[in-house]
Amino acid sequence: MSIAAKVAPGHLYVVATPIGNLGDLSPRAQAVLESVDAICAEDTRTSGQLLTHFGIRKPLLAVHEHNETDICTRLVERLRSGETLALISDAGTPLISDPGFALVRAVRAAELPAVAVPGACAAIAALSIAGLPSDRFVFEGFLPAKSGARRERLGQLASETRTLILYESSHRITDCVADIVAVLGADRPLALARELTKLYEQSRSSTAGDIAAWLASDANHSRGEFVLVIGGAPAQADATLQEGQRVLGILLGGGLSASSAAKLAAEISGARKKDLYALAVQAGD
Missing domain, CATH: 1.10.10 (Arc Repressor Mutant, subunit A)
Structure with a gap:
């Protein structure tokens, strides 16, 4: 599709949005969002601010983890009637640790077209700057919130030879890295990316022990949204x-x-x- 091309009737467009820097919304993504009949959003308030910034005025439909199963039938019927819909998340690529799977599955089951409009993804962005093998990797999303369950999952991943990618929140990042040290060892290669594409973006690539010490050295290092990239086991x-x-x-x-x-x-x-x-x-x- 060229940037100026119109969207096709009955199509669902899965559109990646910025993870921080608004300049990362592609011209194609803008053109699609301006052309569809309605936009399915995880949080209509957050997405509304993004769309307002770009002067995009389209009806917003809330599609989140609490209602996506129930709303899928209605959205599929709208597509069958010839409408065009876009699916976006609060930030980044939909479905990657975000809602949307149920809708895309329903669209596929109805044999209707789903079209990707690619863009920012925190996991891939972090992998690209980690300095760790990127030819084979595993995305684990968020590990369990409690330390015991988190260590158990890390134990299951201890022998994984592929590079591991995790997401973590600010209030668990220190404990999570401590558990990585405890289970995988202080010498396990680890890269941390914080606040990707945002004003206070930081990244560090070293070992799990070094990253744990770095987090402990300054409370500001634990603020924001995190991606952890762990070197695979030999x-x-x-x-x-x-x-x-x-x-x-x-x-x-x-x-x-x-x-x-x-x-x-x-x-x-x-x-x-x-x-x-x-x-x-x-x-x-």
Whole structure:
């Protein structure tokens, strides 16, 4: 589609919006938003401010996690009648840790067209500046809010060889990085991006231990919205942990306690006792 082209009847346009810098709304995105019949937004107040800035005046329909399942049928019918709709989130690319999945799924199930209008995405932006392998990566979104559950999930990801991308909030970032240090080790490569594209944007690429110390050094470092990019486990470590898991399973099956089984499995396989103990505890839940 050229910038000046009109939108097509019966199409849903999934439009990425800025994550901070308003200059990142593409000319194509503006043209689409100006041309559709209505815009589906996560928060109509937030999106209304964005649209007003660009002089876009279109009806706004609230589509968020609490109503998107119920409203999908009505929106699909509007598309069937020939209307054109756009879907946006508060910031960035819709569906990436944001609502919209139910609507896109319903549109696809109805065999109606869904068109991507790409743009800003905090996860990809952070990955591009992290200095960590980007050929294979896993997006985990937000980890569990409570430390115990968060550590359990990190334990499940400990042997993942692909680069990991996480989102985190200001009031949990310090505890989250502390849990990364505890479970994955202080030497695990870690990049932190804060307030991407905004006035106080910062990024740092080092180790988990260094990032934890950096956060502790200044309360201002914990403010804003965060993306964490974690280096994957070495392939050799993955194989070692798999052998450790195999031995651990045998020992646990023989009636050893989690602590004893993890210690012995670590001695036999060379895997880290900490990783094996986390797996043993998880297996016992």
